[in-house]
Amino acid sequence: MGNIWFPSNQLCQQNWLMCVQNSGCLGILGYPCPRQQTYANTKRLGGFCFWLVVCVLLLYISWTLNFPKEKMSHQGVVVLNVGGLKFTTWPSTLQQFPESRLAKMLSGSDRELRLVNGEFFVDRDGVLFGYILDFLRTLQVSLPSDFTDYWRLQREANFYELYSMADLLSQESLLKPKVEILEIRFLLQETQAFFRVFGSCSSTIDALAGCVTIFAEQLGGPTWNNHNIPSQKPLVPLPLERPSHHDFIFQCGTDYSDRLGARYVSIKPDHRKLINGTNVFGLLVDVLLKEGFHLVSTRTVSAEEKIECYCFERTRPPDALPFSPAQQGSAVSQTKTIRMHKQK
Known part of the structure; x- marks a missing residue:
């Protein structure tokens, strides 16, 4: 095309350029069209926002899955559902014995004891777990005078790998009422x-x-x-x-x-x-x-x-049998004790 003539009057030139821009003729003349440029920028911004939302969702899902492993042991309380009975306690209570399954549950290394709907579900006897939790809180075995399920409670202590409690329960004669x-x-x-x-x-x-x-x-x-x-x-x-x-x-x-x-x-x-x-x-x-x-x-x-x-x-009522910290020993000796019980 030939040279484009622009009116000499400055006001007329501005009006003429606005009309050409609105009609999209600048794209034909080789100049970038503002409307097309705005549409491309909007499309690129929309794609960026979409992927940003996807990344945020993925980060949230990852944080939720790792919450019991990273957060549960550091803040808040722990809710356990044991055989339909719910218990609430501090994470530090469950971590009294680091080699026990309850401590491993909080660290996420026990695959059987998992978080379900914000609670750790354990498919075991809930009534007997009350005595397990009392032992972790007081570090002593204290049973009511009419208690008779010594063997079953010792079995539960072995399941949670609380072998110190299981050893105390083996002293049945001291735990019976007098x-x-x-x-x-x-x-x-x-x-x-x-x-x-x-x-x-x-x-x-x-x-x-x-x-x-x-x-x-x-x-x-x-x-x-x-x-x-x-x-x-x-x-x-x-x-x-x-x-x-x-x-x-x-x-x-x-x-x-x-x-x-x-x-x-x-x-x-x-x-x-x-x-x-x-x-x-x-x-x-x-x-x-x-x-x-x-x-x-x-x-x-x-x-x-x-x-x-x-x-x-x-x-x-039977006297409470206290657990002495000296009985716990080092982590190495405790690991050996666990292996010995597992072999039995």
């Missing part, structure tokens, strides 16, 4: 009463002896015999007789042949000072019943002396 026996021998003679308390557990006898206090008054002046009328004279506390760690002896009432005219008994938490032997016996039995004892039998030890024997018993 029957505690306590015996009261009671002799009532006119204005006096004599007591001897014997127990199979020395700690129980020590605690009970700490609740019993004997008070005595000096002879002199009139004294009310065989009544629960407190003396107006100052009372002096007397120590209990302790023939052994498993028994103690005391008496109450009046004895004018002794320089101590009357003996009163107080049994905590009751603050009364009783002189009548029958009342003291009733208060002592009431204390034992509140402590979980129940009467098993009664018998007469000596018909001539009229010594009555009352036998009580209660079931003591």
Whole structure:
């Protein structure tokens, strides 16, 4: 084409160029068309945004899959679904024993214990897992008095590769509840009463002896015999007789042949000072019943002396077996222990 003529007037030239640009004629004349250039730029920008969204989605999916491996062990709490029962705990609790399966679960190295809907699902007994979690929290095995599934709990400990707990559970005799026996021998003679308390557990006898206090008054002046009328004279506390760690002896009432005219008994938490032997016996039995004892039998030890024997018993919960950190040893020795259990 020939030379293009542009009007000399500057305003007319601008108007003419705008018309040519809007009509797309600049592309024909060899000049780039702004409309075509804008469309190409928009197309390139749209493709860039599409791939950007794809990359963001891929990064989010990767972060979600790696969350239990990288995030779960560092922040927040862990929710476990064990046989349908849900438990919530800190990651540090499950990492008490680094070689256990629960610790491996948090690191993502155990393929069987996986994250499902934000919870770690474990297809095992949920009730027994409660004792497993309690061991991880307290580092001791503490079972209720009516517990009997020792073998099944030991099997669960082996499944989670908590062999320290399994070794403690092997001491079944120490974990079983113990029957505690306590015996009261009671002799009532006119204005006096004599007591001897014997127990199979020395700690129980020590605690009970700490609740019993004997008070005595000096002879002199009139004294009310065989009544629960407190003396107006100052009372002096007397120590209990302790023939052994498993028994103690005391008496109450009046004895004018002794320089101590009357003996009163107080049994905590009751603050009364009783002189009548029958009342003291009733208060002592009431204390034992509140402590979980129940009467098993009664018998007469000596018909001539009229010594009555009352036998009580209660079931003591088993003592907790603590786990000593020294038993854990180094990581090498623990790994050897795991291999030995696996070979068995």
